[in-house]
Amino acid sequence: MANTVVSYDNPYYLTNNDHSGLLLVSDRLTGAGDFGSWHQSMLMALNGRNKLCFVDGSLPKPDDGHRDAATWSRVNDVVRSWLINSVSKTIGQSVLYVKTAHAFKLKDLGQVKYFLGLEIARNKDSISLCQRKYTLDLLESVGFLGCKPVATPMDSTVHLHAESGDILPDATVYRALIGKLLYLTITRADITYAVHKLSQFLAQPRTHHLEAAHRVIRYLKGDPGRGLFYSAHSEIRLQAFSDADWGTCQDTRRSTTGFCVFLGDSLISWKAKKQQTASRSSAESEYRALADTTCELLWLSKLLKNLHVHISGPATIYCDSTAAIHIASNSVFHERTKHIEIDCHIVRDKLRAGFLNLMHVTTDNQLADLFTKALPPKTFKLLMSRYAFSSLFLPA
Helix, strand or coil: CCCCECCCCCCCEEEECCCCCEEECCHHHCCCCCHHHHHHHHHHHHHHHHCEEEEECCEEEECCCCCCCEEEEECCEEEEECCCCCCCCCHHHHCCCCCCCCCEEECCCCCCCEECCEEEEECCCEEEEECHHHHHHHHHHHCCCCCCCCCCCCCCCCCCCCCCCCECCCHHHHHHHHHHHHHHCCCCHHHHHHHHHHHHHCCCCEHHHHHHHHHHHHHHHHCCCEEEEEECCCCCCEEEEEEEECCCCCCCCCCEEEEEEEECCEEEEEEEEECCCCCCCHHHHHHHHHHHHHHHHHHHHHHHHHCCCCCCCCEEEEECCHHHHHHHHCCCCCCCCCCCCHHHHHHHHHHHCCCEEEEECCHHHCHHHHHCCCCCHHHHHHHHCCCCEEECCCCC
Protein backbone atom coordinates (compact mmCIF):
# COMPACT_ATOMS: atom_id res chain seq x y z
CA MET A 1 0.00 0.00 0.00
CA ALA A 2 1.28 3.46 -0.90
CA ASN A 3 0.86 5.37 2.38
CA THR A 4 -1.92 7.47 0.92
CA VAL A 5 -5.63 6.81 0.46
CA VAL A 6 -7.42 9.95 -0.66
CA SER A 7 -11.07 11.00 -0.60
CA TYR A 8 -13.06 14.12 0.20
CA ASP A 9 -16.24 15.48 1.79
CA ASN A 10 -16.31 13.23 4.81
CA PRO A 11 -16.49 14.47 8.42
CA TYR A 12 -14.43 11.59 9.84
CA TYR A 13 -10.82 11.70 8.74
CA LEU A 14 -7.24 11.11 9.77
CA THR A 15 -4.35 13.35 8.68
CA ASN A 16 -0.68 12.47 8.76
CA ASN A 17 1.28 14.87 10.98
CA ASP A 18 4.17 15.28 8.55
CA HIS A 19 1.75 16.05 5.68
CA SER A 20 3.50 13.49 3.47
CA GLY A 21 0.19 11.81 2.86
CA LEU A 22 -3.49 12.12 3.56
CA LEU A 23 -5.62 9.37 5.04
CA LEU A 24 -9.31 10.04 4.76
CA VAL A 25 -12.16 7.73 5.64
CA SER A 26 -15.06 7.81 3.23
CA ASP A 27 -18.19 5.80 2.55
CA ARG A 28 -17.24 5.99 -1.11
CA LEU A 29 -14.22 3.80 -0.46
CA THR A 30 -16.06 1.02 1.34
CA GLY A 31 -14.71 -2.22 -0.04
CA ALA A 32 -11.57 -0.64 -1.51
CA GLY A 33 -8.65 -3.04 -1.58
CA ASP A 34 -6.33 -0.71 0.32
CA PHE A 35 -8.64 -0.38 3.29
CA GLY A 36 -7.39 -3.57 4.92
CA SER A 37 -3.88 -2.11 4.86
CA TRP A 38 -5.17 1.25 6.07
CA HIS A 39 -6.90 -0.48 8.97
CA GLN A 40 -3.69 -2.28 9.96
CA SER A 41 -1.64 0.93 9.68
CA MET A 42 -4.03 2.78 11.95
CA LEU A 43 -3.99 0.00 14.55
CA MET A 44 -0.17 -0.06 14.51
CA ALA A 45 -0.11 3.68 15.11
CA LEU A 46 -2.61 3.54 17.95
CA ASN A 47 -0.86 0.55 19.48
CA GLY A 48 2.42 2.46 19.65
CA ARG A 49 0.89 4.84 22.20
CA ASN A 50 -1.93 2.95 23.86
CA LYS A 51 -0.75 -0.69 23.90
CA LEU A 52 -3.93 -2.11 22.51
CA CYS A 53 -5.27 -5.55 23.16
CA PHE A 54 -8.09 -7.09 21.16
CA VAL A 55 -11.41 -8.16 22.62
CA ASP A 56 -12.24 -9.65 19.25
CA GLY A 57 -10.97 -9.22 15.72
CA SER A 58 -12.51 -5.78 15.19
CA LEU A 59 -12.63 -4.18 18.65
CA PRO A 60 -9.27 -2.96 19.99
CA LYS A 61 -9.06 -1.41 23.45
CA PRO A 62 -6.30 0.00 25.66
CA ASP A 63 -4.41 -2.59 27.64
CA ASP A 64 -5.09 -3.07 31.34
CA GLY A 65 -2.74 -0.21 32.19
CA HIS A 66 -5.06 2.25 30.40
CA ARG A 67 -8.54 1.66 31.73
CA ASP A 68 -10.06 5.04 30.97
CA ALA A 69 -10.92 4.91 27.26
CA ALA A 70 -11.47 2.40 24.50
CA THR A 71 -10.79 2.56 20.79
CA TRP A 72 -13.46 1.74 18.27
CA SER A 73 -12.53 1.30 14.63
CA ARG A 74 -14.57 0.67 11.53
CA VAL A 75 -13.19 0.12 8.03
CA ASN A 76 -14.93 3.25 6.77
CA ASP A 77 -15.24 5.34 9.93
CA VAL A 78 -13.49 6.07 13.21
CA VAL A 79 -15.19 6.96 16.47
CA ARG A 80 -13.33 6.99 19.79
CA SER A 81 -15.74 6.75 22.69
CA TRP A 82 -15.81 6.07 26.39
CA LEU A 83 -17.24 2.62 27.03
CA ILE A 84 -17.23 2.35 30.79
CA ASN A 85 -18.97 5.67 31.43
CA SER A 86 -20.37 6.37 28.00
CA VAL A 87 -23.61 8.01 29.15
CA SER A 88 -21.85 11.08 30.52
CA LYS A 89 -18.58 11.48 28.61
CA THR A 90 -18.18 13.08 25.21
CA ILE A 91 -16.38 11.74 22.22
CA GLY A 92 -13.99 14.68 22.40
CA GLN A 93 -12.79 13.69 25.87
CA SER A 94 -11.62 10.33 24.60
CA VAL A 95 -9.88 11.57 21.45
CA LEU A 96 -6.12 11.31 21.92
CA TYR A 97 -3.29 12.49 19.74
CA VAL A 98 -1.12 9.55 18.81
CA LYS A 99 2.60 10.34 18.87
CA THR A 100 4.41 7.70 16.84
CA ALA A 101 6.51 7.51 13.71
CA HIS A 102 3.34 6.71 11.78
CA ALA A 103 1.21 9.23 13.63
CA PHE A 104 -2.26 10.25 12.53
CA LYS A 105 -4.27 13.00 14.15
CA LEU A 106 -7.96 12.41 14.86
CA LYS A 107 -10.23 15.40 14.49
CA ASP A 108 -12.64 15.85 17.40
CA LEU A 109 -16.17 16.46 16.10
CA GLY A 110 -17.76 16.54 19.56
CA GLN A 111 -20.35 14.21 20.97
CA VAL A 112 -21.52 11.68 18.42
CA LYS A 113 -25.15 12.03 17.35
CA TYR A 114 -25.24 10.30 13.98
CA PHE A 115 -22.93 7.50 12.90
CA LEU A 116 -23.30 5.13 9.94
CA GLY A 117 -27.08 5.50 9.93
CA LEU A 118 -27.40 5.26 13.72
CA GLU A 119 -29.03 8.15 15.57
CA ILE A 120 -27.76 8.45 19.14
CA ALA A 121 -29.60 10.40 21.83
CA ARG A 122 -28.20 10.60 25.33
CA ASN A 123 -28.57 12.27 28.67
CA LYS A 124 -27.03 11.65 32.08
CA ASP A 125 -29.31 8.68 32.70
CA SER A 126 -29.59 6.82 29.40
CA ILE A 127 -28.67 6.27 25.77
CA SER A 128 -31.14 5.60 22.96
CA LEU A 129 -30.24 4.27 19.52
CA CYS A 130 -32.47 4.30 16.46
CA GLN A 131 -32.30 4.44 12.66
CA ARG A 132 -35.23 6.76 11.96
CA LYS A 133 -33.66 8.66 9.05
CA TYR A 134 -32.45 5.42 7.50
CA THR A 135 -35.96 3.97 7.82
CA LEU A 136 -37.62 7.01 6.28
CA ASP A 137 -35.13 6.99 3.42
CA LEU A 138 -35.93 3.32 2.87
CA LEU A 139 -39.67 4.02 2.84
CA GLU A 140 -39.15 6.80 0.31
CA SER A 141 -36.91 4.71 -1.96
CA VAL A 142 -39.51 1.94 -2.12
CA GLY A 143 -42.38 4.40 -2.53
CA PHE A 144 -44.11 3.47 0.74
CA LEU A 145 -44.06 6.80 2.57
CA GLY A 146 -47.82 7.09 2.20
CA CYS A 147 -48.65 3.44 2.86
CA LYS A 148 -51.02 2.18 5.55
CA PRO A 149 -49.09 0.66 8.50
CA VAL A 150 -49.65 -2.90 9.74
CA ALA A 151 -49.38 -4.23 13.29
CA THR A 152 -46.84 -7.03 12.71
CA PRO A 153 -43.84 -7.48 10.39
CA MET A 154 -45.10 -10.87 9.13
CA ASP A 155 -48.53 -12.40 8.62
CA SER A 156 -48.75 -15.38 10.99
CA THR A 157 -51.21 -17.13 8.64
CA VAL A 158 -48.81 -17.09 5.66
CA HIS A 159 -46.16 -19.82 5.43
CA LEU A 160 -43.47 -18.98 2.91
CA HIS A 161 -41.42 -21.57 1.07
CA ALA A 162 -39.02 -21.62 -1.87
CA GLU A 163 -41.77 -21.95 -4.49
CA SER A 164 -44.24 -19.38 -3.16
CA GLY A 165 -45.55 -17.41 -6.14
CA ASP A 166 -44.00 -16.64 -9.52
CA ILE A 167 -40.30 -16.00 -10.07
CA LEU A 168 -39.42 -12.30 -10.07
CA PRO A 169 -38.10 -11.02 -13.41
CA ASP A 170 -35.44 -8.93 -11.62
CA ALA A 171 -34.06 -10.49 -8.44
CA THR A 172 -31.76 -7.54 -7.69
CA VAL A 173 -34.66 -5.41 -6.45
CA TYR A 174 -35.57 -8.00 -3.83
CA ARG A 175 -31.95 -8.60 -2.83
CA ALA A 176 -31.27 -4.88 -2.42
CA LEU A 177 -34.36 -4.48 -0.26
CA ILE A 178 -33.42 -7.40 2.01
CA GLY A 179 -29.89 -6.02 2.32
CA LYS A 180 -31.26 -2.71 3.56
CA LEU A 181 -33.58 -4.45 5.99
CA LEU A 182 -30.67 -6.52 7.32
CA TYR A 183 -28.80 -3.35 8.22
CA LEU A 184 -31.90 -2.04 9.95
CA THR A 185 -31.90 -5.02 12.34
CA ILE A 186 -28.98 -3.35 14.14
CA THR A 187 -31.58 -1.49 16.20
CA ARG A 188 -34.86 -3.11 15.13
CA ALA A 189 -34.91 -6.48 16.87
CA ASP A 190 -38.64 -6.67 16.16
CA ILE A 191 -38.06 -7.34 12.44
CA THR A 192 -35.20 -9.81 12.92
CA TYR A 193 -37.24 -12.97 12.37
CA ALA A 194 -39.01 -11.57 9.31
CA VAL A 195 -35.72 -10.53 7.70
CA HIS A 196 -34.14 -13.88 8.63
CA LYS A 197 -36.97 -15.70 6.88
CA LEU A 198 -36.94 -13.52 3.79
CA SER A 199 -33.15 -13.84 3.48
CA GLN A 200 -33.57 -17.54 2.72
CA PHE A 201 -35.04 -16.78 -0.71
CA LEU A 202 -32.31 -14.57 -2.18
CA ALA A 203 -31.21 -17.13 -4.77
CA GLN A 204 -34.57 -17.17 -6.58
CA PRO A 205 -37.03 -14.72 -5.02
CA ARG A 206 -40.68 -14.90 -6.00
CA THR A 207 -43.69 -12.62 -5.89
CA HIS A 208 -44.92 -13.83 -2.50
CA HIS A 209 -41.50 -13.19 -0.99
CA LEU A 210 -41.52 -9.61 -2.28
CA GLU A 211 -45.04 -9.09 -0.92
CA ALA A 212 -43.84 -10.28 2.49
CA ALA A 213 -40.87 -7.89 2.30
CA HIS A 214 -43.24 -5.04 1.50
CA ARG A 215 -45.26 -5.96 4.59
CA VAL A 216 -42.12 -5.43 6.70
CA ILE A 217 -41.81 -1.96 5.14
CA ARG A 218 -45.45 -1.21 6.00
CA TYR A 219 -44.79 -2.33 9.58
CA LEU A 220 -41.82 0.04 9.83
CA LYS A 221 -44.03 2.92 8.69
CA GLY A 222 -45.97 2.62 11.95
CA ASP A 223 -43.00 3.67 14.11
CA PRO A 224 -39.85 4.51 12.12
CA GLY A 225 -38.12 5.92 15.21
CA ARG A 226 -38.33 2.80 17.38
CA GLY A 227 -34.97 1.72 18.74
CA LEU A 228 -32.94 0.47 21.68
CA PHE A 229 -32.86 2.01 25.15
CA TYR A 230 -30.00 1.64 27.65
CA SER A 231 -30.34 2.91 31.20
CA ALA A 232 -27.36 3.98 33.29
CA HIS A 233 -29.05 2.55 36.38
CA SER A 234 -29.75 -0.96 35.10
CA GLU A 235 -28.38 -3.87 37.11
CA ILE A 236 -25.24 -5.39 35.60
CA ARG A 237 -26.31 -9.01 35.16
CA LEU A 238 -26.67 -11.24 32.12
CA GLN A 239 -29.92 -13.02 31.39
CA ALA A 240 -31.15 -14.64 28.20
CA PHE A 241 -34.28 -16.19 26.73
CA SER A 242 -33.79 -19.20 24.47
CA ASP A 243 -36.37 -20.79 22.18
CA ALA A 244 -36.74 -22.99 19.11
CA ASP A 245 -39.50 -23.62 16.59
CA TRP A 246 -39.28 -27.29 15.67
CA GLY A 247 -39.13 -28.33 12.02
CA THR A 248 -40.99 -25.32 10.65
CA CYS A 249 -38.89 -24.77 7.52
CA GLN A 250 -41.08 -26.27 4.80
CA ASP A 251 -38.13 -26.74 2.45
CA THR A 252 -35.62 -28.43 4.80
CA ARG A 253 -37.69 -29.37 7.89
CA ARG A 254 -35.00 -27.79 10.03
CA SER A 255 -35.82 -25.85 13.18
CA THR A 256 -35.31 -22.18 13.97
CA THR A 257 -33.21 -21.02 16.91
CA GLY A 258 -34.08 -17.74 18.56
CA PHE A 259 -32.52 -16.03 21.55
CA CYS A 260 -32.24 -12.60 23.12
CA VAL A 261 -29.73 -11.50 25.75
CA PHE A 262 -30.22 -8.70 28.26
CA LEU A 263 -27.72 -6.78 30.35
CA GLY A 264 -29.99 -5.90 33.21
CA ASP A 265 -33.17 -4.75 31.47
CA SER A 266 -31.44 -3.67 28.26
CA LEU A 267 -31.40 -5.81 25.13
CA ILE A 268 -27.81 -6.22 23.90
CA SER A 269 -27.85 -9.29 21.64
CA TRP A 270 -30.42 -11.29 19.68
CA LYS A 271 -30.56 -13.79 16.85
CA ALA A 272 -32.88 -15.79 14.63
CA LYS A 273 -31.10 -18.64 12.88
CA LYS A 274 -31.99 -21.85 11.08
CA GLN A 275 -30.36 -24.82 12.79
CA GLN A 276 -27.68 -26.68 10.84
CA THR A 277 -29.27 -30.12 11.11
CA ALA A 278 -32.79 -31.48 11.43
CA SER A 279 -33.85 -32.42 14.95
CA ARG A 280 -35.72 -35.58 15.83
CA SER A 281 -37.82 -33.91 18.52
CA SER A 282 -38.81 -30.51 19.84
CA ALA A 283 -36.69 -31.15 22.95
CA GLU A 284 -33.62 -31.67 20.78
CA SER A 285 -34.22 -28.46 18.84
CA GLU A 286 -34.68 -26.56 22.11
CA TYR A 287 -31.45 -28.07 23.46
CA ARG A 288 -29.55 -26.97 20.34
CA ALA A 289 -30.95 -23.47 20.86
CA LEU A 290 -29.70 -23.56 24.47
CA ALA A 291 -26.21 -24.42 23.20
CA ASP A 292 -26.18 -21.42 20.84
CA THR A 293 -27.43 -19.14 23.61
CA THR A 294 -24.75 -20.42 25.99
CA CYS A 295 -22.02 -19.69 23.43
CA GLU A 296 -23.33 -16.15 23.01
CA LEU A 297 -23.32 -15.63 26.78
CA LEU A 298 -19.74 -16.90 26.99
CA TRP A 299 -18.60 -14.42 24.37
CA LEU A 300 -20.48 -11.52 25.95
CA SER A 301 -19.11 -12.41 29.38
CA LYS A 302 -15.57 -12.36 28.00
CA LEU A 303 -16.21 -9.08 26.19
CA LEU A 304 -17.57 -7.37 29.31
CA LYS A 305 -14.71 -8.71 31.42
CA ASN A 306 -12.18 -7.24 28.99
CA LEU A 307 -13.99 -3.93 29.23
CA HIS A 308 -13.74 -4.12 33.05
CA VAL A 309 -17.48 -4.52 33.53
CA HIS A 310 -18.17 -6.76 36.51
CA ILE A 311 -21.12 -9.12 36.10
CA SER A 312 -23.04 -9.92 39.27
CA GLY A 313 -23.75 -13.63 39.68
CA PRO A 314 -24.07 -16.38 37.06
CA ALA A 315 -25.90 -15.81 33.79
CA THR A 316 -29.49 -17.03 33.60
CA ILE A 317 -31.16 -18.66 30.60
CA TYR A 318 -34.94 -18.89 30.52
CA CYS A 319 -36.32 -21.79 28.49
CA ASP A 320 -39.90 -23.00 28.05
CA SER A 321 -38.91 -26.64 27.42
CA THR A 322 -38.70 -28.75 30.57
CA ALA A 323 -37.34 -31.63 28.48
CA ALA A 324 -34.39 -29.55 27.24
CA ILE A 325 -33.64 -28.37 30.78
CA HIS A 326 -33.72 -32.00 31.93
CA ILE A 327 -31.26 -33.04 29.20
CA ALA A 328 -28.87 -30.30 30.30
CA SER A 329 -29.21 -31.17 33.99
CA ASN A 330 -28.88 -34.95 33.60
CA SER A 331 -25.42 -36.26 32.67
CA VAL A 332 -26.67 -39.75 31.81
CA PHE A 333 -26.90 -40.46 28.07
CA HIS A 334 -30.25 -41.94 27.14
CA GLU A 335 -31.37 -43.67 23.98
CA ARG A 336 -33.20 -40.59 22.76
CA THR A 337 -30.33 -38.13 23.36
CA LYS A 338 -27.12 -40.03 22.64
CA HIS A 339 -27.11 -38.93 18.99
CA ILE A 340 -26.95 -35.22 19.88
CA GLU A 341 -23.61 -33.69 18.91
CA ILE A 342 -21.06 -33.38 21.70
CA ASP A 343 -20.68 -29.63 21.20
CA CYS A 344 -24.30 -29.12 22.27
CA HIS A 345 -23.37 -30.40 25.72
CA ILE A 346 -21.53 -27.15 26.41
CA VAL A 347 -24.78 -26.25 28.20
CA ARG A 348 -24.26 -29.12 30.61
CA ASP A 349 -20.60 -28.22 31.18
CA LYS A 350 -21.28 -24.56 31.93
CA LEU A 351 -24.18 -25.49 34.17
CA ARG A 352 -21.86 -27.67 36.26
CA ALA A 353 -19.18 -24.98 36.31
CA GLY A 354 -21.63 -22.48 37.79
CA PHE A 355 -21.40 -20.13 34.82
CA LEU A 356 -25.14 -20.24 34.19
CA ASN A 357 -28.50 -21.18 35.64
CA LEU A 358 -31.37 -22.69 33.68
CA MET A 359 -34.85 -21.49 34.58
CA HIS A 360 -38.19 -22.58 33.20
CA VAL A 361 -40.48 -19.91 31.79
CA THR A 362 -44.03 -20.28 30.54
CA THR A 363 -44.66 -20.01 26.82
CA ASP A 364 -46.65 -16.81 27.36
CA ASN A 365 -43.58 -15.19 28.93
CA GLN A 366 -41.03 -16.53 26.45
CA LEU A 367 -39.55 -13.33 25.01
CA ALA A 368 -37.50 -15.26 22.45
CA ASP A 369 -40.71 -16.22 20.64
CA LEU A 370 -40.22 -12.96 18.79
CA PHE A 371 -37.24 -14.55 16.99
CA THR A 372 -38.59 -17.99 16.08
CA LYS A 373 -41.92 -17.46 14.35
CA ALA A 374 -44.40 -14.98 12.92
CA LEU A 375 -46.78 -14.04 15.72
CA PRO A 376 -50.41 -12.89 15.66
CA PRO A 377 -50.95 -9.20 16.51
CA LYS A 378 -52.12 -9.74 20.11
CA THR A 379 -49.16 -11.96 21.06
CA PHE A 380 -46.70 -9.75 19.20
CA LYS A 381 -47.92 -6.62 20.97
CA LEU A 382 -47.74 -8.33 24.37
CA LEU A 383 -44.13 -9.45 23.88
CA MET A 384 -43.07 -6.09 22.46
CA SER A 385 -44.38 -4.38 25.61
CA ARG A 386 -41.87 -6.37 27.68
CA TYR A 387 -38.83 -5.10 25.80
CA ALA A 388 -37.18 -1.80 26.71
CA PHE A 389 -37.57 -0.27 23.28
CA SER A 390 -37.72 3.49 22.85
CA SER A 391 -39.71 5.61 20.40
CA LEU A 392 -38.29 9.10 20.76
CA PHE A 393 -40.28 10.64 17.94
CA LEU A 394 -43.74 9.43 18.95
CA PRO A 395 -45.94 11.85 20.94
CA ALA A 396 -46.06 11.10 24.67
